[in-house]
Amino acid sequence: MTPALELRGVCKRFGGLTATDQVSLSVPTGALHALIGPNGAGKTTLINQVAGELRHDTGAILLDGVEVGALSPWQRVHRGLARTFQITQLLSDETARDNVAVAVQVREGHSFRFFANARRHGDANRQAIQLLQEVGLAGCAATRVSDLAQGERKQLELAVALATRPSLLLLDEPMAGLSPVESQAMVALLRQLKGRVTIVLVEHDMDAVFALADRISVLVYGRVIASGTAEEIRSDPAVRTAYLGEGDEAC
Structure with a gap:
C-alpha cells in the first residue's frame, strides 16, 4: 500500500x-x-x-x-495536508465557532471579505459546531479565542485543522x-x-x-x-x- x-x-x-x-x-x-x-x-x-x-x-x-x-x-x-503549531495560530478576536467556520468555508472554496459573511453561512456554522463538539469545546462556541485557556486553544486549533478534512x-x-x-x-x-x-x-x-x-x-x-x-x-x-x-x- x-x-x-x-x-x-x-x-x-x-x-x-x-x-x-x-x-x-x-x-x-x-x-x-x-x-x-x-x-x-x-x-x-x-x-x-x-x-x-x-x-x-x-x-x-x-x-x-x-x-x-x-x-x-x-x-x-x-x-x-493540515497542521497545528507549537504556538497556536488562531484569530484571537473572533469566536471559536467563527475560527472553525472560516476554515470550513476556505475548504469549500468560498470567497469572502468580512467575518459577517462567515457568520451568515448556516452550513459552515453547523459544521463548526459539530467539530467543536468533537474536540470537546461545544460550550465555548461563542467564546472569543482571547478568552480561552491554553488547553482550549490547542483543542480549537485541532478543530480548525480538522475542518479542512485532512488525510494527513x-x-x-x-x-x-x-x-x-x-x-x-x-x-x-x-x-x-x-x-x-x-x-x-x-x-x-x-x-x-x-x-x-x-x-x-x-x-x-x-x-x-x-x-x-x-x-x-x-x-x-x-x-x-x-x-x-x-x-x-x-x-
Missing part, C-alpha cells in the same frame, strides 16, 4: 548548519508516527518542509505517492503549555482520531508519545538515529544516550 507520507533523503541547510540531514521515513495510511528528539534536533524544520512552509534543498517529499516538493502550502492543503495531520507539540489534566484530555482526543486520519506528531511529552504512537523516529542533529515501536525506542542504547537517557536534561 502507498504510504500516506514518504520522505526520501530530505535535507535542509542554513549556511553551514544542516537542519535536516538525509531524513527518510514512511508513514502508512491511518498510522500515528511520532518524531522526538532534543530541542534543536530539526523536528519543526522537518514539519515545515512537509507542510511546504520551508523548501527542502535535496530529497523528495511524497503525499500518497505523489511528489509535492514544488507545491505551495495551500496546494498541499488541497492534497489533504501534522501536529507540532500539541501538549506544549498544557496542564496534566489538559494533556490527558488531548491524548484521549488524539486516540479517538487514530485510524481516521494519518498523524505525524512532534512532541516532548514522552508519556503521550508512548501512549499514542504506532512508530517513533528519533532525530538528533537533524538525522534520524532510530525508528521503531515504543518498546524498541525505549530499549535502544543510542536513543537512551542521545535523548531518553536516565535523568538526561534533554528529556
Whole structure:
C-alpha cells in the first residue's frame, strides 16, 4: 500500500548548519508516527518542509505517492495536508465557532471579505459546531479565542485543522503549555482520531508519545538515529544516550 507520507533523503541547510540531514521515513495510511528528539534536533524544520512552509534543498517529499516538493502550502492543503503549531495560530478576536467556520468555508472554496459573511453561512456554522463538539469545546462556541485557556486553544486549533478534512495531520507539540489534566484530555482526543486520519506528531511529552504512537523516529542533529515501536525506542542504547537517557536534561 502507498504510504500516506514518504520522505526520501530530505535535507535542509542554513549556511553551514544542516537542519535536516538525509531524513527518510514512511508513514502508512491511518498510522500515528511520532518524531522526538532534543530541542534543536530539526523536528519543526522537518514539519515545515512537509507542510511546504520551508523548501527542502535535496530529497523528495511524497503525499500518497505523489511528489509535492514544488507545491505551495495551500496546494498541499488541497492534497489533504493540515497542521497545528507549537504556538497556536488562531484569530484571537473572533469566536471559536467563527475560527472553525472560516476554515470550513476556505475548504469549500468560498470567497469572502468580512467575518459577517462567515457568520451568515448556516452550513459552515453547523459544521463548526459539530467539530467543536468533537474536540470537546461545544460550550465555548461563542467564546472569543482571547478568552480561552491554553488547553482550549490547542483543542480549537485541532478543530480548525480538522475542518479542512485532512488525510494527513501534522501536529507540532500539541501538549506544549498544557496542564496534566489538559494533556490527558488531548491524548484521549488524539486516540479517538487514530485510524481516521494519518498523524505525524512532534512532541516532548514522552508519556503521550508512548501512549499514542504506532512508530517513533528519533532525530538528533537533524538525522534520524532510530525508528521503531515504543518498546524498541525505549530499549535502544543510542536513543537512551542521545535523548531518553536516565535523568538526561534533554528529556
